[in-house]
Amino acid sequence: DQQVKQNSPSLSVQEGRISILNCDYTNSMFDYFLWYKKYPAEGPTFLISISSIKDKNEDGRFTVFLNKSAKHLSLHIVPSQPGDSAVYFCAASHHAGNMLTFGGGTRLMVKP
Amino acid sequence: KAGVTQTPRYLIKTRGQQVTLSCSPISGHRSVSWYQQTPGQGLQFLFEYFSETQRNKGNFPGRFSGRQFSNSRSEMNVSTLELGDSALYLCASSPRTSGRSNEQFFGPGTRLTVL
Numbered sequence: 001d002q003q004v005k006q007n008s009p010s011l012s013v014q015e016g017r018i019s020i021l022n023c024d025y026t027n028s029m030f031d032y033f034l035w036y037k038k039y040p041a042e043g044p045t046f047l048i049s050i051s052s053i054k055d056k057n058e059d060g061r062f063t064v065f066l067n068k069s070a071k072h073l074s075l076h077i078v079p080s081q082p083g084d085s086a087v088y089f090c091a092a093s094h095h096a097g098n099m100l101t102f103g104g105g106t107r108l109m110v111k112p
Numbered sequence: 113k114a115g116v117t118q119t120p121r122y123l124i125k126t127r128g129q130q131v132t133l134s135c136s137p138i139s140g141h142r143s144v145s146w147y148q149q150t151p152g153q154g155l156q157f158l159f160e161y162f163s164e165t166q167r168n169k170g171n172f173p174g175r176f177s178g179r180q181f182s183n184s185r186s187e188m189n190v191s192t193l194e195l196g197d198s199a200l201y202l203c204a205s206s207p208r209t210s211g212r213s214n215e216q217f218f219g220p221g222t223r224l225t226v227l
Contacts, residue, residue: 034215043116043202043218044155089155098143098206098216099168102155 003027004092006103013110019077021106023090026071030092034100035064035075037086044089048075080110114139116205116219124225130191133222137184137205143167144186145216146178149200158201161186190224198226 005024013019021035031052036044050057050064050073057064063076077084087107091100117136125131137144145168146158157170161180178188184205190197200223204216 036218041200041221041223043204043220046215046217049215091155098145098160098162098214099157099170100145100147100155100204100216101157102147104154 002104003030004090004101004103006088006090006106008106009104010107010109013080013108015082015110015112016079019075019080019084019108019110021075021077021088021090021108023073023075023103024071025073025092027092027094027101028071029094030101032093033064033066033073034091034093035062036089036091037084038089038105039086047088077108080108082110082112084108085110116203116217118201118203118219118222120222121220122223122225124227125193126227127193127195129193130189131193131224132187132189133201133203133224135186135188135203135205135219137186137203138217141205141207141217142184143206143214143216144180144184145204145206146186146188147202147204147218148172149202149221150196150198155202158188193226195226198224200224 034049035047038044066073087105090103143162145160160168180186200221202221204218206214206216
């Protein structure tokens with residue numbers, strides 16, 4: 001049973017436009033959500049996180065939105081740059097634990 | 113600050129052997145977690161250590177074990193290797209304030225190939 005799902009395996013966006021990556025979860029116990037970027041043969045790089053007490057968190061070009069009632073979160077990248085091309089993973093955890101449950105990832109390609 | 117380091121970066125073993133992977137967390141981080149990444153199963157949690165104690169464990173067989181030392185460095189061991197153990201093994205460290213989830217910072221991983 002996949003508790004965290006990223007239903008789009010890939011996304012292609014033009015440079016300068018907005019990239020929107022989506023993630024759904026089923027476990028109501030999750031209260032902390034994170035986005036990671038990963039290049040091949042490297043470990044994931046932390047991008048941004050959000051606690052369940054918030055519905056939005058912004059850091060530079062990256063904004064994460066959380067809709068608890070829909071059990072849905074999204075990552076917005078504005079403007080998208082070719083260097084953003086990578087696989088993006090959303091992850092979730094619940095309080096008092098550092099066990100991350102990951103989605104399957106979305107490959108983002110930003111075309112110049 | 114130096115990032116999370118993992119050794120070795122690449123490893124080739126044969127079925128039935130055992131292997132030990134090492135992880136040094138970011139200075140000051142007391143929590144170390146291990147993950148396995150495979151094309152079929154994605155990124156899966158193995159276990160977490162905090163202050164030399166295993167705090168959480170994922171759904172993996174007992175052949176997978178780990179430990180943490182007093183300096184927060186961690187090792188994981190896989191015994192009686194199977195072909196399906198071929199994967200990228202990732203270590204992540206976190207400051208882990210008690211009772212709160214924290215951002216985890218990943219190392220580059222150890223690529224294990226079992227022949």
